[in-house]
Amino acid sequence: MTMTSEASTRRDTVLVVDDTPETLSFLTDTLDQAGFTVLIATDGDSALELVDQITPDLVLMDAVMPGIDGFEACRRLKREKLLSHLPVIFMTGLSDTEHVVEGLAAGGVDYVAKPIVIDELLARIRVHLANARIASGTHAALDATGRFLLATDLSGRLLWSTPKARALLAELFPGQNEQAANLPAELVQQLMQLRQSVKGAGTAIMEVGARRLEISMLSRIGPDELLFRLAESGTRGDEQQLQSALLLTTREAEVLLWISRGKSNREIGEILSISPRTVNKHLEQVFVKLGVENRAAAAARAVRTLAR
Numbered sequence: 001m002t003m004t005s006e007a008s009t010r011r012d013t014v015l016v017v018d019d020t021p022e023t024l025s026f027l028t029d030t031l032d033q034a035g036f037t038v039l040i041a042t043d044g045d046s047a048l049e050l051v052d053q054i055t056p057d058l059v060l061m062d063a064v065m066p067g068i069d070g071f072e073a074c075r076r077l078k079r080e081k082l083l084s085h086l087p088v089i090f091m092t093g094l095s096d097t098e099h100v101v102e103g104l105a106a107g108g109v110d111y112v113a114k115p116i117v118i119d120e121l122l123a124r125i126r127v128h129l130a131n132a133r134i135a136s137g138t139h140a141a142l143d144a145t146g147r148f149l150l151a152t153d154l155s156g157r158l159l160w161s162t163p164k165a166r167a168l169l170a171e172l173f174p175g176q177n178e179q180a181a182n183l184p185a186e187l188v189q190q191l192m193q194l195r196q197s198v199k200g201a202g203t204a205i206m207e208v209g210a211r212r213l214e215i216s217m218l219s220r221i222g223p224d225e226l227l228f229r230l231a232e233s234g235t236r237g238d239e240q241q242l243q244s245a246l247l248l249t250t251r252e253a254e255v256l257l258w259i260s261r262g263k264s265n266r267e268i269g270e271i272l273s274i275s276p277r278t279v280n281k282h283l284e285q286v287f288v289k290l291g292v293e294n295r296a297a298a299a300a301r302a303v304r305t306l307a308r
Helices: 021-033 044-053 070-079 097-105 118-145 163-172 185-198 236-246 250-260 265-272 276-290 295-306
Strands: 013-017 037-041 058-062 088-092 110-113 149-152 158-161 202-208 211-222 225-233
Touching: 013 021, 013 044, 021 037, 037 044, 044 070, 058 070, 058 118, 070 088, 070 097, 088 118, 097 110, 110 118, 149 163, 158 163, 163 225, 185 202, 185 211, 185 225, 225 265, 236 250, 236 295, 250 265, 250 276, 250 295, 265 276, 276 295
Parallel strands: 013 037, 013 058, 058 088, 088 110
Antiparallel strands: 149 158, 149 225, 202 211, 211 225
């Protein structure tokens, strides 16, 4: 018996938003025959309400409609972080450059003019669905690696971030909710200065209270998307104090400092760019030198030393 995977049988869902019954009927029949599941909405309001219930894979949006037009509906969709990568293709009989520009500025990925050429439309739909899958898969893969990564647009607005990065920012900036769409203003300033000063690569250090945030710009991954890596670096003065007072090596002092801040071996390994096993070996030496038996006792000793 041959098993068919869910992925291979799943039909992509396209939401068609248009206030013209003839266009809705024509596109519904055409897309259904092409193998898509079709949802319909007759205005921007109903489209937004529908997306609240069901997330389509792609939206075909009429640009000019009564009430909330397609441009505004697209802008509202893109404000939602979970929908930021939902591809929107605009449809309109208007071919003026200003409308093309407005559609793309609103967050659309493409633009087709009426009367619609079906073969061209289907080709564009398939390309943008494939691109959206790649983007979604990339973000899911990054989330799974536990990396401290985030992406912003050219103005510093957060586009997406990995769970590790969200948690770190919430810890460093107590008023920053992990689900917040906007980054702290002081961090945005650092990101933009880094981008301009290093022309696309480099590292900057940001002091956040007694802690230090290391920010690296990795690359530009789209026309309006910048990828950054975050890492919390130890306070050099604290490391030196532990090293001197407890007769530790530089690396042992770094490991002990992060143990005192509640970090796991895996997290310390990510911060120091070493393996968790190497962290554990350094920690074993720390236990011997401090005359303690576990990490809790080592952390307490470090806290007492730093409080002097």
